[in-house]
Amino acid sequence: MVNKKEKDKTETLLEDISMLEQYIQDLFEFTPLPLCFINPKGMILEANPAFLEETGYSEYDIIGKELSVFIDEEIAMKIIRELLEKDNIEDREVAIKTKEGDILPATFFAKSRKIKDEGVNGIFLSFFNLTEIKKKENEIKKSKKELEKKMEEMEKFNRLTIGRELKMTELKDKVEKLQKELEKYKNS
Amino acid sequence: MSYQITEQDIDEILNKPGKVRGVVFKTDYRFIVDKFGEGGVKRVEEELERMKCSFSYKDEIDNMSFYPIGMRTISLIAIHKALGIDREGIKEMGMNAPKFSLMIKFFMRHFLSPEKIFEKAGEMWEKHYTVGALKPTEMDLEKRCMKASIYDIELHPILSDYFCGYFSFILKMGVGEDVSVVEEQKESEDGNKYHEFTFTW
Numbered sequence: 001m002v003n004k005k006e007k008d009k010t011e012t013l014l015e016d017i018s019m020l021e022q023y024i025q026d027l028f029e030f031t032p033l034p035l036c037f038i039n040p041k042g043m044i045l046e047a048n049p050a051f052l053e054e055t056g057y058s059e060y061d062i063i064g065k066e067l068s069v070f071i072d073e074e075i076a077m078k079i080i081r082e083l084l085e086k087d088n089i090e091d092r093e094v095a096i097k098t099k100e101g102d103i104l105p106a107t108f109f110a111k112s113r114k115i116k117d118e119g120v121n122g123i124f125l126s127f128f129n130l131t132e133i134k135k136k137e138n139e140i141k142k143s144k145k146e147l148e149k150k151m152e153e154m155e156k157f158n159r160l161t162i163g164r165e166l167k168m169t170e171l172k173d174k175v176e177k178l179q180k181e182l183e184k185y186k187n188s
Numbered sequence: 189m190s191y192q193i194t195e196q197d198i199d200e201i202l203n204k205p206g207k208v209r210g211v212v213f214k215t216d217y218r219f220i221v222d223k224f225g226e227g228g229v230k231r232v233e234e235e236l237e238r239m240k241c242s243f244s245y246k247d248e249i250d251n252m253s254f255y256p257i258g259m260r261t262i263s264l265i266a267i268h269k270a271l272g273i274d275r276e277g278i279k280e281m282g283m284n285a286p287k288f289s290l291m292i293k294f295f296m297r298h299f300l301s302p303e304k305i306f307e308k309a310g311e312m313w314e315k316h317y318t319v320g321a322l323k324p325t326e327m328d329l330e331k332r333c334m335k336a337s338i339y340d341i342e343l344h345p346i347l348s349d350y351f352c353g354y355f356s357f358i359l360k361m362g363v364g365e366d367v368s369v370v371e372e373q374k375e376s377e378d379g380n381k382y383h384e385f386t387f388t389w
Contacts (some may be wrong), residue, residue: 037297043361045293121300
C-alpha cells in the first residue's frame with residue numbers, strides 16, 4: 001500500500017517535472033531573441049530557433065561545438081573566464097560570425113548558471129543583432145554630413161548676399177549724402 | 189559494411205521482451221528529415237512496411253510512451269537499408285541523437301562533469317529502456333579513460349554502433365574533447381554476456 005502510494009507520488013512528480021521541462025522548452029523556442037546555453041568548457045549545448053535563424057547554423061552544425069564557432073576565439077575565452085568569476089555581462093558589443101561567413105555587429109548579454117555546492121554549471125548567452133541599427137546609424141551619419149555641408153554652403157551664400165546688401169545700403173547712404181551736399185551747393 | 193538481417197531475425201528481434209521510450213524514434217525522425225527531407229522519411233517507412241513492422245515516425249510515436257524494444261533495432265536497420273547509411277553514418281547518427289533528445293538535454297543541463305555523467309549514466313538508461321542496464325565500471329581522469337558496460341540485453345551490431353556515437357557525444361560534452369569509443373562483447377565469470385564500451389579522449 002505504502003509502496004503504491006510512493007510510486008504514485010513519484011509518477012506525479014515525474015509528470016510535473018516533464019510538464020515544467022516542456023514549459024521551459026516552449027519558452028526557449030518561442031523567444032524571438034537568439035539564445036544559447038554553453039557548458040563551462042565553452043561547448044554549445046542548446047540553441048533556440050531564433051539563434052539558428054540569425055546565425056544560419058542548424059542544430060547539427062552547432063550543438064557540441066565550441067563557442068568560437070560564432071565568436072572570435074580570444075573573445076570567447078575571455079567571456080567564459082569572466083563568467084566563471086562574475087554573474088553576468090551586459091550589453092557588450094561583439095562580432096557574430098554566421099555560417100555563411102558574414103559578420104554581424106551585435107551586443108550580447110551573458111549570465112552564468114550556478115548549481116548549489118557545484119558552482120558554475122553553464123552560461124546563458126543571448127545577443128541582439130545590431131546590423132539594422134548600425135545601417136540606420138550610418139545612414140544618419142551620412143545624412144548629417146550632407147546636411148552640414150549644405151549648411152556651410154548656405155552660410156557662405158548668406159555671408160555673400162548679406163555683404164552685398166550692406167554694401168548697397170552703404171552706397172545708397174553715400175549717394176543720398178552726396179545728393180544733399182549737391183543740393184546745398186546749388187542753393188548757395 | 190552492410191548489417192545482415194533475415195526475416196527470421198526480424199521476428200526474433202520484434203519478440204524480444206522489453207520496451208523503449210518513443211523519444212528515440214523521434215530523434216531518428218529528426219535525423220532523417222534534416223539529412224534527407226520528408227522524402228527520406230517516406231523511404232524509411234516503406235522499408236519498415238517491407239519488414240512487416242510499419243509505423244509512422246511523425247503521427248504514431250509519442251516521446252514519453254513505451255514501444256517494443258525490437259522496434260529500436262528495426263528502425264535503425266530500415267534507415268540503414270532505405271538511405272544507404274553505413275557504419276560510420278550510424279555512429280554519426282548516434283552522435284547527433286543527443287542534440288535532439290529532450291531527456292538528454294535535461295540531463296546535460298544539470299550533469300556536465302565526467303564524474304556526474306559517470307554517476308548518472310545508469311539512470312539515463314533506465315529512463316529510456318525497461319530492460320538491460322548501463323553500468324559505468326571504470327573512470328581514470330588522469331589516463332583520460334572511462335569504461336561502461338551494458339548488461340542483460342543482447343545488442344544488434346547496428347545498435348552497438350549507434351551507442352558508440354551516442355555515448356561518445358555525451359562524454360564529449362563533459363570532458364570538452366573528442367572521445368573515441370571501442371565496443372567489445374565480453375563474458376562475465378558466471379557466463380553472462382555483456383557489451384563493454386571503452387572511452388578515451
